[in-house]
Amino acid sequence: MFRSAAAGVAGASTLALPEAAMADEVDTSGAVGVFIDLTKCEGCGACTEACRTKNEARYPEPVDDIPVNWPTGKYEDWSDKRDLSDRLTPYNWTFVEKAEIDGQTVNIPRKCMHCDNPPCANLCPFSVQEKTASGPVVINENGCMGGAKCRDVCPWDIPQRQAGVGIYMKLAPGLLGGGVMYKCDMCADLVEQGGQPACVSACPTGAQQFGPKEQMKQLAEARAAEIGGHIYGATENGGTSTFYVSPVPFEQIDEAIAGRKTELPEPMRKTVPGMAPDVENYLDTAGGLATSYAIAPIAGIAAAGWAAARAWKGGSE
Ligand code: SF4
Ligand code: SF4
Numbered sequence: 001m002f003r004s005a006a007a008g009v010a011g012a013s014t015l016a017l018p019e020a021a022m023a024d025e026v027d028t029s030g031a032v033g034v035f036i037d038l039t040k041c042e043g044c045g046a047c048t049e050a051c052r053t054k055n056e057a058r059y060p061e062p063v064d065d066i067p068v069n070w071p072t073g074k075y076e077d078w079s080d081k082r083d084l085s086d087r088l089t090p091y092n093w094t095f096v097e098k099a100e101i102d103g104q105t106v107n108i109p110r111k112c113m114h115c116d117n118p119p120c121a122n123l124c125p126f127s128v129q130e131k132t133a134s135g136p137v138v139i140n141e142n143g144c145m146g147g148a149k150c151r152d153v154c155p156w157d158i159p160q161r162q163a164g165v166g167i168y169m170k171l172a173p174g175l176l177g178g179g180v181m182y183k184c185d186m187c188a189d190l191v192e193q194g195g196q197p198a199c200v201s202a203c204p205t206g207a208q209q210f211g212p213k214e215q216m217k218q219l220a221e222a223r224a225a226e227i228g229g230h231i232y233g234a235t236e237n238g239g240t241s242t243f244y245v246s247p248v249p250f251e252q253i254d255e256a257i258a259g260r261k262t263e264l265p266e267p268m269r270k271t272v273p274g275m276a277p278d279v280e281n282y283l284d285t286a287g288g289l290a291t292s293y294a295i296a297p298i299a300g301i302a303a304a305g306w307a308a309a310r311a312w313k314g315g316s317e
């Protein structure tokens, strides 16, 4: 259950805010979302630090001898790169992209968009991802096998994999699964208690704001109209819970990010999300439909298994 909470919306600047958004308390009993005003982001990284502090207890601690996967002969290990803060990794769930455009730097906080119809959750073969009623898309890290289907179908490659950790190590290491996938969960635990995400609370400029989803969308629309700017997240991937406003077109931002990607070694490129406008939801494609039909029986069995395990655990406590 979500309760009412004081949130950052009250300090939302010179915009003509919806009346409810100017109140001291924000009703978070329904769908929630995030508004990110790129004109206010100074790239200080306080959001990244806040996320690390809040979530470091959940970061993976892999075994020393990580099993090599058959048949790829590879595995993904970020445990010796924990300090990286300029991309997404299992140890860094948000970062600030710095896009150089026409001699100016545009700072862009990046993290999971919490899509309305998330292919990552809907196509997880083991049903360990969930789109909650209020909006956060969360991974059950205890059940994730690390197959990375969620990353494959996310248009921004958001979930990141760490090998040598998780349930696959108890089942068939080297043969089944590949680790655990990690990503931003919108601080679902804080939100559930009536709070707001740690990264939003830490932002000193009000570039990130949190509240009822419809109000965040209205703030983005008002800000875009005020500056003649552009919105990202309202329609991409079929709609999301995150609304960016930029003074420059997102096509230009995406081009700048693509330039940075080409400078990275191939395995690193999926750690830097692009910003292509109007990206299609994989679930709306023929391939996505076919995949959802194909995995439905497996996902159903897995979901039933998890439900039974939860019921058993509940009964044994
Ligand atoms: S941004 Fe990617 S990982 Fe996040 S909910 Fe959407 S599809 Fe899933
Ligand atoms: S919402 Fe929470 S988990 Fe997501 S980036 Fe912000 S602090 Fe990290």
Ligand code: SF4
Residues within 6 Å of the ligand: 040, 041, 042, 043, 044, 045, 046, 047, 048, 096, 107, 109, 202, 203, 204, 205, 206, 207, 208
């Ligand atoms: S804390 Fe705020 S101003 Fe600083 S980088 Fe993050 S979004 Fe930008």
